[in-house]
Amino acid sequence: MASNEECILVTGGSGFVGTQCIIHCLTAGYRVKTTVRSLDRKESVLRTLQAAGAPKPESVSFVEADLTKDDGWKEAVQDCSYVLHVASPFPTEAPKHENDLIIPARDGTLRVLRAARDAGVKRVVITSSFAAMGHGHRNRDPTKPFTEEDWTDVNGPGVGAYEKSKTLAERAAWDFIEKEGGSLELSVVNPVSIMGPVLGSDTSTSIEVAIRMLNGAVPGCPNIEFGIVDVRDVADLHLLAMTHPKAKGERFLCMAPPAMSIKDMALTFHERLGPKARKVPTRTIPNFVLRFLGLFDSGIALVVPFLGESRPGSNEKARTLLGWNPRSNADAVTASAESLIQLGLVKV
Template sequence: MSQPLVLVTGGSGFVGTHTLLALLQPSSSYRLRSTLRSVTRADEVRKQLVSGGASESAAAGVEFVAADLLKDDGWDDAVKDCTYVHHVASPFPAAAPKHEDELVRPAREGTLRVLRAAKRAGTVKRVVVTSSVAAVAYGHDDLGRDFTEEDWSDDKDPKIAAYPKSKTLAERAAWEFVEKEGEGMELAVVNPVGIYGPVLGKDYATSIELVYRLMNGSIPGLPQLQLGLVDVRDVADLHVRCMTDPKAKGQRFIAVAEKFVWSVDIAKILKDKLGERAKRVPTWVVPNFLVRLLGVFDPTVRMITPELGKSKNASNEKAKRELGWKPRSNEECIVATAESLEKLGMVKK
């Protein structure tokens, strides 16, 4: 029997590259294909895979196909003969978009484009979609509890930001498509919180920007912001578990390492574990009114202002119980993030 062919969309992205790495483990037996908006980046991705621990021969065996979430071209070629599809690619901006459609459209249309192509292929058994806890825990007033996979963000809330709205609408569209048109094709969804961990190249999750700025002293203080953390290696591992475990069929799984922490706790982890190397990391908590004032002028800051001072948590019990998932600690994923940025020369000496 030939090895199953697996597609990972957005192979140059932070989660995409690590998902490829998880599928390239010596114990795995998959043929791999990935989409890129331009295949000119194929060699760059292969080098990142090698730097992440893959052998050169394994990295060389990954096939790349050009495909864009906003265009039909390339998707039939991408899913041809595939048994499994990981739809990872989706926009996550560093700053608030001028119009929500800049995020909603590619997220929703891109997800449906991948699912339709997978269905047309006729060989795809299961699709695993990277959604987000942004599709779970936003637009709620009852924040004093652990959010679970039973919760959905309220995309009708007029105060909901563009990113959580885009993830909610995209995930709902995926479930609706599979239910009405999937004809037996299975779906599983991973809902990560802020993704940290080893950075392999220039394409990293927007959440990494916080550690990057802290290590370089480019922000004077920390917003009163509570964050969920998860290591990118554990997100990739959960993807692979969702791909093959029968219990994952038709299920969502929140990917969070431990309890949410305040941003100042991240700074304290860096200072405690890295010592002098974290000398530029501030620990001053900026008053909320001042952050909101800065948000008037800085679109990056504006993205976080709706969440200032809000305390929330999400549960990882389902993934641990059903799939045997064992995530790294908050501390480990934050330290790994900083050390990888140092290794890449992105931290000031």
């Protein structure tokens, strides 16, 4: 149990990962501050924390701060020992201009780091992404697992605005620490697609896949395979990266291998949910059909670059260095589905 004297700032506390990080920090005995873009979100976050059974949710303090503005960040980091910088833009469709994503992600990260350095924060943990590791690689052996040594080539084939934004933001963070960070320490967590239990209507783009499948809103399964990790394990790795001495100056690929295909997810839903999965399709949609549909649907266009590709990854570093032990991806996607059904966010 942590000392109650230590305070953690969690940025983006209303988000899917941010809320779970708050719960984990409270459970570990820390005091928690969180940023929201508008204090109008405070009551809904508190209700979510209470419903999830978080200890002392009323003790969480809220600061209004936006990644695109300087206002609020000095107040947010004041008296904090650590910062979990979780907040980041994540699109549900491709943006019209890539800088609409890149600039807020990069400049917002630097804003948080500067404020943390100036306030004497010990360590910042940044939520980056597998998107900063696993894309744009030419002539790579498809069977070789990605690790923390890998970086996305922002000029490589099939690299979109989101991948660029996460890569450039993380690169900027490491450069800042090296050149201007002073005594501030940095660790980075790079999750794959985040599933697991939904606590409210604020979900992730990954959860949208499960919602559309359970609602029968998709005619079949795209030929896509991706890494999965449970949101509770993402939060757990953030806390390990925050306090573990060996996490200083390290990045950690956050996933529960092996990767999972959309069809595997569909079959898992049928196996574990029974009749509640009756709308979930199990037939595969041909690649050429999705490429055609992607011309008219920007949401579909986001997945077209990943058709037929495999991106295996290794979580060995997090497991061996920090003792992290994630749930299986089948457990993670089942938890997503069960919580969506329980909250009435899908009609089965």
